[in-house]
Amino acid sequence: MGRSLRMWAAIIIGLSAALWSLGSAIAHDARPAYLEITETAPGRYGLLWRTPLLSGMPLPVRLGLPANVRNVTAPAQRELPDSVVERRLVTVDGGLAGRRIDFIGLQGTITDVLVRTQTLDGDHSTTLVRPSRPWIDIEAAQGPLTIAGAYISHGVEHILLGFDHLLFVLALVLIVRDWRVLLWTVTAFTLAHSITLSLATLGFAQVPGPPVEATIALSILLLTYEIVRIGRGEASLTARWPWVVAFSFGLLHGFGFAGALTELGLPKGDIPLALFSFNVGVELGQLAFIAVVLGVIALARRLPLPGLVQRYALTATTYALGGLAAFWFVERVAGFWT
Structure with missing residues (x-):
């Protein structure tokens, strides 16, 4: 040439x-938000919700949990240099499987949300939620193709x-x-x-x-x-x-x-x-x-x-x-x- x-x-x-x-x-600096859901007992879950700081301000996105979710412990927040982390324990009648979690405000950002779930029997699933579809329907378990797709997508991004x-x-x-x-x-x-x-x-x-x-x-x-x-x-x-x-x-x-x-x-x-x-x-x-x-x-x-x-x-x-x-x-x- x-x-x-x-x-x-x-x-x-x-x-x-x-x-x-x-x-x-x-x-x-648009790092993804992160939601981790860990089932600790039937119908009982530990939630970890992390939102990145953009120019020193938290990402303007909040969780929209199903109506039947009740807090066992009040949300506890901790501010890190690059993000804000919130932890809580909740109970859900009948469990979260088949329920929808909304990410309110995500559609107005360019940030994704990585969602990891772990059921009581040890099954894991990982899903990447995008602003164009700002919610996730929780499933009992997901296959390896879902995990691979989520991490390939984030690697490209x-x-x-x-x-x-x-x-x-x-x-x-x-x-x-x-x-x-x-x-x-x-x-x-x-x-x-x-x-x-x-x-x-x-x-x-x-x-x-x-x-x-x-x-x-x-x-x-x-x-x-x-x-x-x-x-x-x-x-x-x-x-x-x-x-x-x-x-x-x-x-x-x-x-x-x-x-x-x-x-x-x-x-x-x-x-x-x-x-x-x-x-x-x-x-x-x-x-x-x-x-x-x-x-x-x-x-x-x-x-x-x-x-x-x-x-x-x-x-x-x-x-x-x-x-x-x-x-x-x-x-x-x-x-x-x-």
């Missing part, structure tokens, strides 16, 4: 992603709203010119972040979240520096062995993915399925993004391009990515003390 075409596609995608990211802080991860992938696309090498590079990145995501989620490796997020921003900045060096004709480790660099940074990005999955939680008894499904969702979202990037590049081949754009597009895109990554890095490091 021609250099000028690649540069034109790069500036469209890079600057669009930067503007989308800067203008969508709320969307980036996490990567598509994780602009730092996407811009890292975009930087790789700008560096790797051969699509076969790009395939191996992306595969190495996926393998690496799947390893650390699994280790962190299962509790075998623990890394503090804020330093991980800051270092992820730094990884994008380092790749933009590599793009500049390659443009100058200088030797570059990333250009020579891009899969090695992608694998190394992928280990770091996996800890970032783990933070989101830890917030969601894993269903007891279905941990391997949920973990695998989340990884599949992340990979599907990543491949969809790369397909869009390559599609725009293909489209750019048919466009008449001004000479000025051909000359400066790659440089402008690189510095836009680097500037955004530098801003994120400084912001996240400053957040260590706030």
Whole structure:
């Protein structure tokens, strides 16, 4: 593919992603709400309702429980740095199976609700509730396909709203010119972040979240520096062995993915399925993004391009990515003390 075409596609995608990211802080922070229902005795349930904080304010969504639900203990709230958690015990004549729980106000948000239920006999179910259908009909048990679908869906959403991860992938696309090498590079990145995501989620490796997020921003900045060096004709480790660099940074990005999955939680008894499904969702979202990037590049081949754009597009895109990554890095490091 021609250099000028690649540069034109790069500036469209890079600057669009930067503007989308800067203008969508709320969307980036739109972590799902979470409802956990645990049956502790026939007709008796423990409820855990967690709503994320958006710009310091609780998500404007409240539970609409069936009319025959009675509190055994009063709702007890606890405010965490990123969410508000409410716990209570309730009784329900005839049980919750077949009953509907509404999420009042959810239709006015862009946030999903992850619902996990556990019956007295140990059966689990996991469902993702969306704003377009803000309720759930409780079933006695759900199969593994429901669990897999919920975690695949959230994996896709996490990567598509994780602009730092996407811009890292975009930087790789700008560096790797051969699509076969790009395939191996992306595969190495996926393998690496799947390893650390699994280790962190299962509790075998623990890394503090804020330093991980800051270092992820730094990884994008380092790749933009590599793009500049390659443009100058200088030797570059990333250009020579891009899969090695992608694998190394992928280990770091996996800890970032783990933070989101830890917030969601894993269903007891279905941990391997949920973990695998989340990884599949992340990979599907990543491949969809790369397909869009390559599609725009293909489209750019048919466009008449001004000479000025051909000359400066790659440089402008690189510095836009680097500037955004530098801003994120400084912001996240400053957040260590706030």
